[in-house]
Amino acid sequence: MTHLFISGAKGEKPRSDLRVKYTPSKKPLSISVKSTIDTLFGKAIKQQTEDICKDLQVRTGTIEIEDFGALPFVIAARLEAAIKQAHPELQVASLPPMMDFCMYASSRARFRRSRLYLPGNQSKLMLNAGIHKPDCIILDLEDSVSPSEKEDTRYIVRNALRSLDFFGAERMVRINQGELGIKDLEFVVPHNVHLILIPKVESGEEIKLIDERIAEISKGCGRKEPVFLMPIIESGRGVLKALEIAEASKNNVALAIGLEDYTADLGVPRTEEGKESFFARSMIVNAARAAGIQAIDTVYSDVSNEVGLRESVREAKSIGFDGKGCIHPRQIKPIHEEFAPSMEQIEKAKKVTLAFDEAEKKGLGVVSLGSKMIDPPVVKRALHTIELAIASNLLNPDWKN
């Protein structure tokens, strides 16, 4: 009996994707390519397929490709996925070159005002995601990917991490829950992922498990930089364990809340007003602050409602959140604008910062502005406001001169 292994886009006319059908057999390898852009790239696709089969030591069977204008990194991913469905024992991989522009680093305290979710199997949404300048880009392996596509998607996400320029955005991946998620790590940790989002966390133990696995993989591939973690709390239990979770790893840089699952767990509808989730969100903020990390709010899912989005960001900011999730690039700008400090706040922060500099210069332990003494928390907040103002293009980084 012959088996057919398929990796590919669903639907009649997908764009920037392809379908690969691999039928293992004893016969010498035969490759056929059909493409909507056959005239322009038919030969290149055939050549790439031959090269990848060589990398993966596939010498027999039939490969049929139906292409709809996929980029080379997607073709490579789908091919490898289909072949490995048939030969899960294969140890070799066919990695696209790691581009220089994929090699930048992240930092613990960077801004995470906006994080853009991109389904890991929709490569066309990834190509230009970085030009919209979100603070973070999430290649999602979890909820936006159907169970049957989980494995194939790992290859696309891995290849995207090596091939696409995200123009300075923090490079994040949301892994799956449990065993699946632990396995996901192998596909992203060696490829300069900056941060792993861990879904539906309910205990510190889960974080430690993931942290350990990351350490092992890092050691194996010679990765020196830490992989940051952002646990997402999405249940009553998780909320009550928020502090334990936030303090579970030194690699935690932020704590996030996911309200769709949380409200489902409570058995209540999710409302625009959000009375049902106020306690949970407040817990997240307090736990994050206690652990010295950022607190990140859920996504606003009505893409066409900019007014509602802005209102929701203002509310999140007012109760202490540092960031908001987004599911469409058009949400990024409003989020950044709403997180930006007011001109009045900036002016005040400038004065405090200058007074702080002055005190430092003179070696004074106490910062004062005029006749008033300034408390350390006020100084800290002022420095943060200045950074935020610069990130929001409201203040020249060189403002002191």
Place this chain on the structure above:
Amino acid sequence: MMKVKMIKNAVDRMVPTIVNGIKQTPFQGIGKYKPQGNKAVLPIRSCSDYPADGNKVVKSLEVALKKCGLIDGMTLSSHHHFRNGDLVMNKVFDIAAKQGVKGLRWFPSAAFPCHKPVIDHMKNGVVDWVEGSLNGPIGDYTSHGNMNGTAVLRSHGGRWQAVQDGEVHIDIAVIAAPTADAFGNATGDRGPSACGLLGFGLVDSIYAEKVIVVTDNLVPFPCVPWQIQGQNVDYVVVLDKVGEPEKIVSGTTKLTKSPDRLYIAELTAKFVQAAGIIKDGFSFQAGAGGTALAFAIFLKEMMKNAGVKARFIRGGSTKYLVEMLEEGLTDFILDGQTFDLEGVRSMRENSGHVNTSPFTSYNWHGKGNFASMLDVVVLGATEVDVNFNANVVTHSDGKMLHGIGGWQNCLFSKCTILPIPAFRNRIPVIVDEVTTLVGPGELIDVIVTERGIVINPLRKDLLKATKNSGLPIRKIEDIKAEIDELIGGPPEKPKVTDDVIGIVKWVDGTVIDSIYKIKD
């Protein structure tokens, strides 16, 4: 299709010296070619040959065509204000087929997918070839070398030029009119099939040997306003329905939802602002196409914030431009074609919404044009090369799929911007050499892509004005290299034969490039 002598023109493209039996002049450079002699003329008419009571209604299209003396080899013309909703021209060719007429030339201002049945009339010999913008199936049919004659692609202005300097003589013009009177006065702005204006049919009404006005809304004399004058009309025919105005809203006139296109549109508006173009009394044109429409919306916000009012906007009008007019952000819309029904309504209701024609805006043989007075125009393109030459008629695989429209004519504005994605699917838009050269690079000032803005080095003024704007201004070669890397190297060249299946005219009537048959 016959082998003819090819000659290299001023932009190094090989072009045929004879097309459809007519001697051609190769492109000589912008503003170089000025033909001498007199404009085309018609035989002298006498009003006593026409009904004194002004009633030119005949009982059917069949009768009208017969009275016009329809015979083999004639040229029939039509306008495309109904875009994909025209219901008249397929009937005309069906009648011609029934009357046993062969070898016609159809000279529309544009053909649309709804004209697919004309392909059958080309197969059965009723229509010899189509000379006009070829969108969709007829373009595809022609690309494969199936049309008898050679396609001649002209701009809207080029169509006036060709008629005025006698290159094309129209035997019978068929003008579909949403409202008309029995004398032949006609308008597009009212009636059940209202499509806005009839500007593309104006030249036909003035220069055709015989003119038939076809309407589904006959009103008692006088039909006011008269966009087409009854004095030029021979016969009036009444049909049940001449067009489906809801189909004038084609895919190219919907606002984009793509975040990348919106980003490009916003960047374009920011560039226009940084270049100092947005000021009281300025003018712009933003045509159909999702990105151009979004550009107009971003521009509107900037104008409102800056408290600036435009003197005029040139249409294709859409509801977005109408909103600007009705909110007092411009004094006038000078409209060449209405792209949606809000445009039609506004033209009827707003005195500041003025109907124009290619004669006012685009004609090489006019004593000036509105197009060159525009402060800024945004246009699309299928490809742009590193020398800023652009293509709008073929795709990178060599297939002819679009007409030129007013595109070439608009290049003469004070600042011509092409907001285009740097790649579509896997296909790069910035290439080493365009497949078909439709617009010379020296007229294309700015290219805005999602990967950055490119300013033509010839425009030192724009470079200087935007130098410290903080906008991502880059070299075209850099963006090209970035995209080529992403897509895995530039694509292969289209596979074409030596057979010329179409030519692209420049606005002055010279031949700027050739389109070749696709290898099947």
